[in-house]
Amino acid sequence: MSNNRLYLYPVWLRIWHVINAISIILLGITGISMQFTNLESPLIRFNSAVSLHNFIGVVIIISYSFFFIAGILTGNNKHYKLKLKGLIDRLYKQGKYYVFGYLKGEPKPFHISEEEKFNPLQKVSYFGTMYLLVPVVIITGVALLFPEMIIEKFYDMSGIRLTTFFHSIAGFFILIFLIIHLYVITIGKHPLKNFKSIITGYHEAE
């Protein structure tokens, strides 16, 4: 293998990623349809949207459990561990590169290796999505599937309403993550270069 080709995305990770990506997109579409379109002219018929959303929710629970356990067993979870010391400075450098440096053709502030495959912004956004937002969506989603588990009132607020609020807000931020993720992966020598990596498993160093 040549030195500038790094094998960063093993087969299990690529399979998980494609199932996860399709599931999140479908959950987003069915969720938006249930929440924002009216019953007379819905994006997707309400009952179908509910059934599809629940079914894909179960797929996400299984695929997330797989991602979580495989991450521990293979050591892939080490890439998500945040080192707080100097984090703000590293985030600033990477952010500055994305906003100005990249357009001016400056060199990347962080280089990818097998030990450190994410730049600081990727690390924070992947950590936040995979270890905070997705678990919140799953836990609140399971609670909404079995509403008898939810406490009736929390102070003056309805438990179900509060759970729905956290479920929707976490789902909303996952969709925001997805939009930014899709933009960021196009940054590089060629817009499809990173996309190729998640299909073949190999990252081509620049």
Ligand code: HEM
């Ligand atoms: C059409 C949808 C998507 C495309 C085209 C896509 C594309 C990519 C690409 C090219 C990479 C590798 C390059 C990189 O690290 O930046 C990647 C990695 C990753 N993506 Fe996505 N993605 C999609 C959806 C998602 C969604 C919905 C999530 C989570 C909610 C997600 C989470 C991740 C994570 C956590 C990684 C790093 C995996 C690892 O190496 O441990 N992606 N994605």
